[in-house]
Amino acid sequence: MTIRVQQDAFDLGAEVAGFATDRKDAGALVTFTGIVRDLTDTDLTVMEIEHYPGMTEKALGAIADQAAKRWSLADVLVIHRYGRMSPGDRIMMVATAAKHRKDAFEAAEFLMDYLKSRAPFWKKEITSDGSEWVNSKAEDEAALTRW
Amino acid sequence: MIDVMYFAWVRERIGLPKETIETRAETVADLVEELKSREERYAMAFADVSALRVAVDQELSDFDAPLSGVREIAFFPPMTGG
Numbered sequence: 001m002t003i004r005v006q007q008d009a010f011d012l013g014a015e016v017a018g019f020a021t022d023r024k025d026a027g028a029l030v031t032f033t034g035i036v037r038d039l040t041d042t043d044l045t046v047m048e049i050e051h052y053p054g055m056t057e058k059a060l061g062a063i064a065d066q067a068a069k070r071w072s073l074a075d076v077l078v079i080h081r082y083g084r085m086s087p088g089d090r091i092m093m094v095a096t097a098a099k100h101r102k103d104a105f106e107a108a109e110f111l112m113d114y115l116k117s118r119a120p121f122w123k124k125e126i127t128s129d130g131s132e133w134v135n136s137k138a139e140d141e142a143a144l145t146r147w
Numbered sequence: 148m149i150d151v152m153y154f155a156w157v158r159e160r161i162g163l164p165k166e167t168i169e170t171r172a173e174t175v176a177d178l179v180e181e182l183k184s185r186e187e188r189y190a191m192a193f194a195d196v197s198a199l200r201v202a203v204d205q206e207l208s209d210f211d212a213p214l215s216g217v218r219e220i221a222f223f224p225p226m227t228g229g
Contacts, residue, residue: 034229050154052152052154052202052205052221052223054205055202058205058206092228112229116226116228117225117226117227118226119226119228120221120223120228121228121229122154122155122227123227124155133155133156133224135225135227136224136227141225
């Protein structure tokens, strides 16, 4: 299991190619990548992500541990960036490897649902008009009830 | 002594990321009341605690959590990761 919280961009292709290669029993590999999107009325110029160093790594590790208990997983990778990013930049990724695809898909969805509202990251959108903190969505909180 | 940390708009409203304070507050809620009575900027930041989350020693917690033995408290809005 690998958890990385970093400012720098990551190479999606290299991360996926190098993931779980030592687990020959893993027949399924699922990845999810989050990308900065521009849904503001004015031009989004920068997305700034703040986090809580120390707690962030612990929270992500705890979420990955829960996933590993619940599904039969060969490996888990979570990379989440912080700092300033532009539309189109990759913010984060999760990868799960499992013997069968059902475990890999479900665990990846679980990881995403939890890290959206249980890992201490906060997004701020900076546009030509000013800046605004992104509000959490009720549906993100509601998504946790299905697990 | 307890380290109190603020993130996102809570940090901006209070105007600092971290401070170390001496308190006799017994719970997180007591500490919030103490901070609110200090200055207007704290009162503004903590006006609606239902809009806030708290972490006690880097674990998500509740406002009625006791402060005995706690080293670090953090206040922040609901998280928006992913």
